[in-house]
Amino acid sequence: MIYIDGIEYLKSDNEHVKNAVINYLSNWNITVSTSGTTGKPKVYQHSEKLMRGIAEYNADYFMLNSNSRMMALYNPRGIGFTSMSLYPCAVANCDTFIETTVAALPDRIEEVQPTNMLILPNVWKTWHRHKKWKTLDLSCMKQMQVGSDITPNGLMEDLRKRGAQQVNTGYGSTEVPPLIMSTEKQDIYHFNDINPNIDYKFHNHDDDTIELCFKYKDQTDYWHSGDLIEITDTGEFELSGRRYNAFKMENCGDRVYPEQIEKVAIDNGASLALCRKVHHECVLYYTGNLDIKNFVDQHKCAYEIKPMKVEEIKVDDNLRKIDRNQVFA
Numbered sequence: 001m002i003y004i005d006g007i008e009y010l011k012s013d014n015e016h017v018k019n020a021v022i023n024y025l026s027n028w029n030i031t032v033s034t035s036g037t038t039g040k041p042k043v044y045q046h047s048e049k050l051m052r053g054i055a056e057y058n059a060d061y062f063m064l065n066s067n068s069r070m071m072a073l074y075n076p077r078g079i080g081f082t083s084m085s086l087y088p089c090a091v092a093n094c095d096t097f098i099e100t101t102v103a104a105l106p107d108r109i110e111e112v113q114p115t116n117m118l119i120l121p122n123v124w125k126t127w128h129r130h131k132k133w134k135t136l137d138l139s140c141m142k143q144m145q146v147g148s149d150i151t152p153n154g155l156m157e158d159l160r161k162r163g164a165q166q167v168n169t170g171y172g173s174t175e176v177p178p179l180i181m182s183t184e185k186q187d188i189y190h191f192n193d194i195n196p197n198i199d200y201k202f203h204n205h206d207d208d209t210i211e212l213c214f215k216y217k218d219q220t221d222y223w224h225s226g227d228l229i230e231i232t233d234t235g236e237f238e239l240s241g242r243r244y245n246a247f248k249m250e251n252c253g254d255r256v257y258p259e260q261i262e263k264v265a266i267d268n269g270a271s272l273a274l275c276r277k278v279h280h281e282c283v284l285y286y287t288g289n290l291d292i293k294n295f296v297d298q299h300k301c302a303y304e305i306k307p308m309k310v311e312e313i314k315v316d317d318n319l320r321k322i323d324r325n326q327v328f329a
């Protein structure tokens with residue numbers, strides 16, 4: 001059974017979500033557009049055969065069975081919802097609970113007692129300091145997946161402390177349906193972590209950066225993800241940031257990966273953070289209460305980072321990613 005905001009979807013008054021669910025269940029052929037962050041947006045067609053294979057793999061990965069209860073927070077309008085929640089639950093013949101309101105999440109978890117859930121980093125950033133979250137019991141969760149962004153320090157530990165039995169962080173996309181790879185470590189992957197249905201390769205750029213490229217085995221073209229990695233001495237690799245967000249400081253020649261700086265800021269009290277180059281300076285806009293001394297001490301570099309507190313940093317309506325094109329006064 002599928003429930004939208006707690007109501008059986010055939011009776012739900014949320015027509016937008018209900019119609020999307022009906023459409024997806026009746027046609028597993030999916031067409032998606034890329035975000036355009038790697039250049040011009042492209043359209044990708046995913047066949048029913050491919051999507052069913054992904055659903056079967058993810059149903060097994062999430063340990064779903066007929067008694068499982070999957071909590072899905074985001075609206076069913078993208079490939080993440082279908083490949084990570086709706087289709088795996090359809091394969092496993094288990095219940096799906098679709099909650100479209102971020103503010104209702106803790107109460108809905110207590111009510112539903114879900115066994116599985118994907119939690120987005122920005123959702124956790126929004127809730128984890130709230131008193132309602134601090135008393136939340138997650139022992140009902142057999143498997144929680146963290147995804148869609150670089151994982152903040154403390155997120156996975158917090159979910160485990162609240163009782164979640166298995167917590168993994170994952171990496172996905174639109175061009176190649178999630179889940180590409182997953183690990184119990186924080187954003188540090190091993191080649192063995194990559195989905196066996198995936199072909200991958202590395203693209204070495206002239207500036208010595210390494211970009212991830214992927215495709216499903218029955219696809220022809222590799223997808224250039226725009227995500228950069230650093231390979232460790234142990235053969236593992238870590239996501240270092242987006243290629244098209246990185247910039248170079250002229251005074252020292254250092255390359256800046258904004259996502260890494262933002263992660264350190266969040267670890268030191270900022271609620272949200274956005275790093276960018278402004279008039280030859282590296283500026284960090286932040287909300288919340290940033291411990292600037294600790295932030296500077298933990299991110300020593302050849303260039304100076306200028307912290308600037310702002311009232312708001314905009315994210316999209318599902319709290320997925322920050323808007324990197326927003327202008328601050």
